[in-house]
Amino acid sequence: MSHSDSSPTEFHAPSVEELQGLFPQLEIIELIACGGMGAVYKARQPQLDRLVALKILPPSVGQDPAYAERFRREARAMAQLNHPYVVGIFDFGQVGAYFFFVMEYVDGLTLHELIRSEEMETKKMLNLFLQICAGLGYAHEKGVVHLDIKPGNIMLDKEGHAKILDFGLASLRMGGEEETAKEDLGTPDYAAPERYGNGGKVDHRADIYSLGIVLYEMLTGVIPRGEFALASTQCNMAPAIDQVIETCLKADPEERYLGAGELSDALSTACRASRRQQRAGHKAGTRRVDLATEKRKEAAVSKWRLRLGVGLGFALFLGGGFFFLRDKVEVEFSSKQPESEIGAARDRETAASAGADSGGEKAVKTKSKVTEAREKTSEVTATPDEKSKEKRKEKTGDKKFGQVVEQEMKKIERLLPEQKSGGSEIISSSKVKEPSFSPAVRAADDHRIDEALLDVPVMHLEKDMELVGHAGAVHAVEVSPNAPFVATGGADATIKFWQSATGILLQTLPVPGGPVSSLSFSVDGRFLAAGGAVSPEITVWSMAERKVVRTVGSSVGRSIRDLAFLPDGRSVVALHAIGSEKKDTALRVWNLSTRKITSELDVHGRTLDSLAVVNGGAKIVASSLQAGGALCYGVNEGKILWERKDLRGAASVSKDGRFAHIGNQTVQVANGGNIHQEVRVQDKRSVVASGAGEADFYAVGLESGKIVLRDARNGGRIAVEKAHDDACLAISFYPDYSGILTGGKDGKVIVWKVLP
Numbered sequence: 156m157s158h159s160d161s162s163p164t165e166f167h168a169p170s171v172e173e174l175q176g177l178f179p180q181l182e183i184i185e186l187i188a189c190g191g192m193g194a195v196y197k198a199r200q201p202q203l204d205r206l207v208a209l210k211i212l213p214p215s216v217g218q219d220p221a222y223a224e225r226f227r228r229e230a231r232a233m234a235q236l237n238h239p240y241v242v243g244i245f246d247f248g249q250v251g252a253y254f255f256f257v258m259e260y261v262d263g264l265t266l267h268e269l270i271r272s273e274e275m276e277t278k279k280m281l282n283l284f285l286q287i288c289a290g291l292g293y294a295h296e297k298g299v300v301h302l303d304i305k306p307g308n309i310m311l312d313k314e315g316h317a318k319i320l321d322f323g324l325a326s327l328r329m330g331g332e333e334e335t336a337k338e339d340l341g342t343p344d345y346a347a348p349e350r351y352g353n354g355g356k357v358d359h360r361a362d363i364y365s366l367g368i369v370l371y372e373m374l375t376g377v378i379p380r381g382e383f384a385l386a387s388t389q390c391n392m393a394p395a396i397d398q399v400i401e402t403c404l405k406a407d408p409e410e411r412y413l414g415a416g417e418l419s420d421a422l423s424t425a426c427r428a429s430r431r432q433q434r435a436g437h438k439a440g441t442r443r444v445d446l447a448t449e450k451r452k453e454a455a456v457s458k459w460r461l462r463l464g465v466g467l468g469f470a471l472f473l474g475g476g477f478f479f480l481r482d483k484v485e486v487e488f489s490s491k492q493p494e495s496e497i498g499a500a501r502d503r504e505t506a507a508s509a510g511a512d513s514g515g516e517k518a519v520k521t522k523s524k525v526t527e528a529r530e531k532t533s534e535v536t537a538t539p540d541e542k543s544k545e546k547r548k549e550k551t552g553d554k555k556f557g558q559v560v561e562q563e564m565k566k567i568e569r570l571l572p573e574q575k576s577g578g579s580e581i582i583s584s585s586k587v588k589e590p591s592f593s594p595a596v597r598a599a600d601d602h603r604i605d606e607a608l609l610d611v612p613v614m615h616l617e618k619d620m621e622l623v624g625h626a627g628a629v630h631a632v633e634v635s636p637n638a639p640f641v642a643t644g645g646a647d648a649t650i651k652f653w654q655s656a657t658g659i660l661l662q663t664l665p666v667p668g669g670p671v672s673s674l675s676f677s678v679d680g681r682f683l684a685a686g687g688a689v690s691p692e693i694t695v696w697s698m699a700e701r702k703v704v705r706t707v708g709s710s711v712g713r714s715i716r717d718l719a720f721l722p723d724g725r726s727v728v729a730l731h732a733i734g735s736e737k738k739d740t741a742l743r744v745w746n747l748s749t750r751k752i753t754s755e756l757d758v759h760g761r762t763l764d765s766l767a768v769v770n771g772g773a774k775i776v777a778s779s780l781q782a783g784g785a786l787c788y789g790v791n792e793g794k795i796l797w798e799r800k801d802l803r804g805a806a807s808v809s810k811d812g813r814f815a816h817i818g819n820q821t822v823q824v825a826n827g828g829n830i831h832q833e834v835r836v837q838d839k840r841s842v843v844a845s846g847a848g849e850a851d852f853y854a855v856g857l858e859s860g861k862i863v864l865r866d867a868r869n870g871g872r873i874a875v876e877k878a879h880d881d882a883c884l885a886i887s888f889y890p891d892y893s894g895i896l897t898g899g900k901d902g903k904v905i906v907w908k909v910l911p
Contacts, residue, residue: 166213168194177250181209197260206260207245214252226254232299233322240290242318261318267306270376277391280373281426285419286317292415294322295359304365305345306372314781344368344378348406360408363418367403393432395425603835609871614864614911616876620658622904624651629898630688631674632885641896642683643904644671650685664701668692675719684727686715693718693729695747707745716764721772728775730763738762742777742788754790765805769824770812776824778806778817780843785817787827797827804842807853814867816853818842821867834870846886846895854895856883862897878905
């Protein structure tokens with residue numbers, strides 16, 4: 156927690172020794188900041204072995220007898236805020252004359268200090284602003300208004316993530332959001348006009364006004380006061396950014412953006428306009444040059460044109476017209492050459508991808524075979540009529556779940572492919588054929604490919620049904636191996652089973668370990684493993700009896716970030732959060748029969764959030780959603796086979812086990828090498844979920860709530876849909892790849908059809 160830029164008042168912060176006597180449950184370390192809204196101390200909770208921030212409010216604010224009740228009401232609402240871009244509140248109350256909050260400790264700079272201390276790239280500033288919008292929008296949805304948004308109340312942790320401080324404290328001082336601001340005007344430079352007691356209602360739109368001021372300051376380094384220059388003239392942004400800021404700063408709240416989400420969308424549109432402007436400027440060869448340089452260039456061009464004219468005239472005079480015309484024809488032909496090269500290169504790339512094989516089988520299918528396979532699938536898949544779809548949301552209850560399981564279990568041996576002994580083949584790097592890149596699709600200004608230029612198959616997503624029932628974010632979705640039902644789990648500490656054909660809720664099971672972070676079916680569908688979001692336990696459920704038959708890992712680590720059954724059906728691999736540091740991760744393979752660890756890897760200082768099992772379980776690919784990189788772990792070797800620090804995003808592995816999809820990039824499982832260039836994507840939100848389709852496509856879920864189908868051969872975007880109101884946290888393909896199941900932070904589960 157860094158020093159605030161709030162102006163100090165007559166309130167004098169108590170000493171560390173004085174405060175220690177009031178809070179024996181904490182170890183008070185030092186005073187961090189003191190301002191008009193109280194004082195903040197760095198402290199430690201010995202029982203949980205973690206650092207916290209203790210904020211005490213001035214005794215004067217609680218002199219009103221009604222204040223204590225208002226404090227409890229507002230503090231309880233603030234404590235419910237659980238968002239990565241909002242500082243969490245662990246405890247609150249009153250000790251002596253002081254009302255207090257025990258909050259998440261953030262070791263970093265304030266945005267105020269960052270703006271003043273260094274020049275930050277516009278791109279990074281905008282990304283931070285979008286994070287602030289996400290955190291603020293989440294709080295508004297929960298009914299909590301900040302009313303003092305400013306750079307001094309926004310922290311940046313060591314990983315560069317925004318953290319909004321002091322939610323609701325200004326509201327406490329002014330007596331709630333329904334009243335006009337007579338007691339506290341916030342920081343004048345950032346306060347909305349209605350805060351000055353003009354009789355208007357003060358609500359969440361006052362925060363939108365403050366965001367407009369903050370955005371201008373982040374882009375230009377100055378606070379807009381009186382007559383100020385347009386932001387686009389002070390930074391590398393298109394004029395569209397001026398309209399975004401102007402809308403935020405409307406005097407009438409009704410004319411501002413409705414919420415932080417709408418502001419975020421408008422800013423994203425402005426960013427795309429800026430990128431188009433920059434690309435256009437780059438193609439035209441525009442650069443910032445001084446007048447003297449420009450004049451020198453013009454003089455040189457004029458001189459060159461004069462010499463060329465004289466030379467050509469002399470050549471024609473000597474009868475060299477034939478050669479001149481021949482050269483002209485060749486120049487005109489070469490100007491059209493790239494278009495033909497594009498087609499030829501794409502044809503070569505398609506042929507090379509289709510020809511790449513392992514063991515005599517084609518590793519990458521062509522578009523026509525994908526379509527053919529899907530058409531065959533659709534012939535045997537029943538499609539419910541539209542009338543039954545409307546009733547799906549209303550049908551709930553424990554309807555014949557045991558019968559469904561027993562009937563489907565009898566079909567498993569017949570439906571599942573024959574299992575080969577000896578585990579999976581480890582493909583050496585010498586067997587992997589590198590596809591060639593088409594120079595025609597390379598970006599002109601950097602090494603990445605523009606996804607709009609890539610050749611991808613024609614496919615689209617269609618929403619089939621929505622499964623409603625979870626109270627809170629859905630972190631895990633899984634389709635049983637032969638798809639009679641699906642399992643979902645999330646923040647409400649339940650696992651729900653739904654009939655996949657109808658969407659009927661079959662059963663809800665409470666999870667002893669609390670909120671669910673991940674789920675995985677065994678290859679035969681008889682067992683389901685669940686990982687805890689706040690517990691180190693891995694619980695294994697029998698699908699026939701619907702009860703827990705195994706519990707492992709209860710004394711190891713702090714929580715489970717991701718897990719998966721290995722194909723042998725007797726082992727589970729899990730990513731454990733270990734130690735006191737959030738970045739420490741352990742990858743462990745558990746034998747469920749003996750409840751012992753058979754292989755493990757401790758990764759200190761890096762966060763691994765997502766894993767995928769390569770056929771046979773000989774290798775595990777693990778990745779970080781943020782900046783921890785990616786690696787491939789050899790289970791038999793007990794060591795890292797390769798690692799890439801430049802990759803980030805959720806991971807999945809192709810059906811044949813040759814390719815790993817990490818974020819928007821596809822790499823070889825054998826050696827971690829790219830099979831296509833990095834793609835410049837339109838939506839740059841983090842990839843928080845990934846699912847592998849057939850050999851030539853996969854799906855990713857984004858922090859923005861979108862689901863995107865991508866071509867595995869070149870990274871191109873095949874289809875995109877807005878799946879959830881908030882982050883799309885989980886993805887699972889149906890076994891025949893005709894459908895996708897997604898779970899979101901908004902608590903929804905959605906089934907999508909994948910159509911050619």
